[in-house]
Amino acid sequence: MKAVVQRVREARVEIAGEVVGSIGAGLLLLLCAERGDDESHADRLLAKLLKLRIFSDEAGKMNRSVQDVAGGLLIVSQFTLAADLSGGNRPSFGGAAAPEEGRRLYDYFVQQARAAHPVVATGVFAADMQVHLVNDGPVTIPMQIG
Template sequence: MLALLQRVKEARVDVAGQTIGSIQQGLLVLLCAERGDSDAVADKLLAKILKLRIFSDEADKMNKSVVDVGGGLLIVSQFTLAADTSSGNRPSFTGAAPPDDGRRLYDYFVEQARASHPIVQTGQFAADMQVHLVNDGPVTIPLRTSA
């Protein structure tokens, strides 16, 4: 499972001109399920995201997690994270989970996030979304977990 985390001052997702999810300080989580991913892989990734110390402490060191700062999670599905650009000029997305598996794992990840963290907002799976954010830092962290 792949995630691209962006530490944000604020972020929102719009679909058809309507805001469907928004947070203030926290993490924008762009999420991609890969072929062969499981619930256990999703659990492992979520645990890492919640514990990752990428927020500043009083000494301006990255020493606090999203949990420590009371930040939100905005979770947005993005199968293009699985892009393979090693051949030619058009990316291949064959490494991404098939749509039904991707949706199930995305929904599972969101459900587990909501059970573990008080502020969770989402995009809409497979929708044409516009993501707006103010990247804080900027801080952008790629993560990949596997079984």
């Protein structure tokens, strides 16, 4: 699984002008399931995400996790993270999981996140979404498991 994690002051997802998910301070996670991924990849990514120390402590060092600061998680599916540009200028997405498998793994990841963390919001899988965020720092971290 691939992800891009952004530390945010706030973030929300809109579909057709309606907010479907929002958080205050926390992490925006753009999530992509790739071919060959399974639940163990999702579990490892979630464990790493929840412990990722990218929030500042009293000394201003990135020493705290989203759990330590009681921040929110906004999880958005984004198959375009599997983009392959080796064949030219138009990306190929052949490395992304098939849509039904991607949805299954996304739903599994969200379910596990909700079981492990108190504040979890989401976008809508495969929807045309507009993501609004205030990146804090900015801090943006790519992650890959598998």
